[in-house]
Amino acid sequence: MAATVGRSFLVHPSTCASLIGNGNGKSSFCFSAKPSRHSYTVPVVRAQERPTWLPGLDPPPYLNGTLAGDYGFDPLGLGEDPESLKWYVQAELVHCRFAMAGVAGILVTDLLRVTGLSNLPVWYEAGAMKFGFASTTTLFLVQMILMGFVETKRYMDFINPGSQAEDGTFFGLEAAFEGLEPGYPGGPILNPLGLAKDIKNAHDWKLKEIKNGRLAMIAMLGIFVQASVTHAGPIDNLVDHLSNPWHKTIVQTLSCSIA
Structure with a gap:
């Protein structure tokens, strides 16, 4: 059976396609590039050109x-369902971005805390901190209002692409958030480096973002599990592992937590 990637071909045995002696007791098989009236085609295996999550x-x-x-x-x-698929694409994109921001925030603040450069709480206790400039209730309400506004705008742009880029839809700041397509706002505020201005042809940038976002979601899940098992931040766990890499690993940690 013959196989090729991207282009199929056929093997046609000629009229001499039979076992014949070659004088030394061995047999050979003759092929001809041109088909004859006795020729037949061999099924061709077309290899996949597109990578999949499972080969x-x-x-x-x-x-x-x-x-x-x-x-x-x-x-x-x-x-x-095509409509559901569009929504899932946008949902994954938003989760990826939140995960990337969350992982970066946890690692940076944990590094500042462990090195003593700042008196910050471990990340899973940060929500219990009290601030002098506002109460917890005030901060919660402000966050709900701001996040609710942003998410509402995002949803409205999803159901009616381009509607949120029209004049007067964002206090006259539409140009600063120049919408490129649903899920990909731009402008000097959200795209200060001017990357992927032609979003329709920015497949490589989109691919890099989604790959890093998926990795960040897995990392965020790992940080959650790590905090639940060790009751410490990721930098603390890393330092603990490096201090004795052969005996302080995930295997020993999980075994101790189960015991």
Whole structure:
């Protein structure tokens, strides 16, 4: 059976396609590039050109590889409905960005705390801190109002793309948040470096963002589990591991926590 990537070919045995003696007791098989009336075609295996999350897997038809980071992974079939798929794409994008911001914030503040440069609490106790400039209730209400406003604008742009870039929709600051397409705002505030200005052709940038975002979500899950088991921050755990790398590992930590 013949196989090729991206282009199929056929093998046609000629009229001499039979075992014949070659004078030394061995047999050979003759092939001809041109088909004859006795020729037949051999089934061809077309190798996949598109990478998938599991090698050899046939991705579902609704995941055709056009989405950034599409490797055919949808074991629950959540994206079968085109409208639901659009929403899941935006939801993943937002979760990725929150995860990247969260991981960066946890690592930076934990590093400042461990090195003694700042008197900050460990990240999972930061929410219990009291601030002198405002009460906890005030901070919560302000956060709800601001986040609610931003999320409402994002949702409105999702259901009606481009509507939030019209004049008068954002206190005259529309140009500062120049919308590129749903999920990808820009402008000097959200895209100060001017990266991916042509968002329609910025597949590489989208792919890099979604890959880093997925990695950040996994890292965030690891930080949650780590804090639950060790009751310490990620930098503390790293320092503890480096102090005795052969005996202070995830295996010993989990075994001690179970015991």
